[in-house]
Amino acid sequence: MSLPVYARPWERVWYYVFRAFCITVLLFLVMPVLVIIPLSFNAEPYFTFTEGMLKLDPAAFSLRWYRDVFENGMVDPSLPAATWAWLTDVWQNSQWVHSAKNSFAIAIGATVLSTVLGTLAALGLSLEAMPANRFITALLISPIIVPIIVTSASIFFLFAKLGLTNTYIGIVLAHTVLGTPFVVITVTAAMAGFDRSLIRAGQMLGAPPHVVFFKIIMPLILPGVISGALFAFGTSFDEVVAVIFLADFDQRTIPRQMWAGIREQISPSILAVASILVCLSILLLTVMEFLRRRGER
Numbered sequence: 001m002s003l004p005v006y007a008r009p010w011e012r013v014w015y016y017v018f019r020a021f022c023i024t025v026l027l028f029l030v031m032p033v034l035v036i037i038p039l040s041f042n043a044e045p046y047f048t049f050t051e052g053m054l055k056l057d058p059a060a061f062s063l064r065w066y067r068d069v070f071e072n073g074m075v076d077p078s079l080p081a082a083t084w085a086w087l088t089d090v091w092q093n094s095q096w097v098h099s100a101k102n103s104f105a106i107a108i109g110a111t112v113l114s115t116v117l118g119t120l121a122a123l124g125l126s127l128e129a130m131p132a133n134r135f136i137t138a139l140l141i142s143p144i145i146v147p148i149i150v151t152s153a154s155i156f157f158l159f160a161k162l163g164l165t166n167t168y169i170g171i172v173l174a175h176t177v178l179g180t181p182f183v184v185i186t187v188t189a190a191m192a193g194f195d196r197s198l199i200r201a202g203q204m205l206g207a208p209p210h211v212v213f214f215k216i217i218m219p220l221i222l223p224g225v226i227s228g229a230l231f232a233f234g235t236s237f238d239e240v241v242a243v244i245f246l247a248d249f250d251q252r253t254i255p256r257q258m259w260a261g262i263r264e265q266i267s268p269s270i271l272a273v274a275s276i277l278v279c280l281s282i283l284l285l286t287v288m289e290f291l292r293r294r295g296e297r
Helices: 009-034 064-071 084-093 095-125 133-140 148-162 168-192 197-204 209-238 241-246 254-264 269-296
Strands: none
Touching: 064 095, 064 269, 084 095, 095 133, 095 168, 095 209, 095 254, 133 168, 148 168, 148 241, 168 209, 168 241, 197 209, 209 254, 209 269, 241 254, 254 269
């Protein structure tokens, strides 16, 4: 929005100062993330910009670390790239690909459970006759408030007694606990503007409960449900503390693999993976913004 022609001099000064301040804060928050992307193309095994990179020398840039993401752990890295034998070796033996498969499988499972449980909880909490509404809401969103190290340690001691440590089911359930609060919050916000007379109208017309839910309630709260699901997916995909407590090597996810890489063998391959995750996060944020605008309409 531009300044009106009748704006006073101090209003014009504040207009530009405020926008300059906002841009500065945005750069302060975003630059540490964006600087990872050019560093991932470094031809040398360093985490800093080399002299050649600063001079924009083409020889100083390389895709070697992106290639290493696929070839790290391969039985025969000398195989010609993109061949069937190479793809098979990558799919079965690459450490990063193994972690990526675990991350997606666990995140999808946790997202489905979080979305179902969070949506049902939000629908129940939206009822006026719900007793102890505020207390139950606070209890459901407590995993967001309580430090993750405390939550993860508690889950570990519980799952150790149940025999769920070092299992995919245990990690999915732990990520469900962490992701459900986001679904509860977004669906509850969507239900805030919901006209409950539509439910009564459907019931008066003879629609059974499941028809009312899928034909009336779900289409109207769908943007909130999808937004909560995306939050739950991102929470599960980025979670490392709970995985450190509960996972073995077979259940190692991408964040856990990055943590191990930083501790055991510092490699710019971590920067390549981080760049891919940044692009994935931007994609998720774009989808969420699209859903937000659709919800406003």
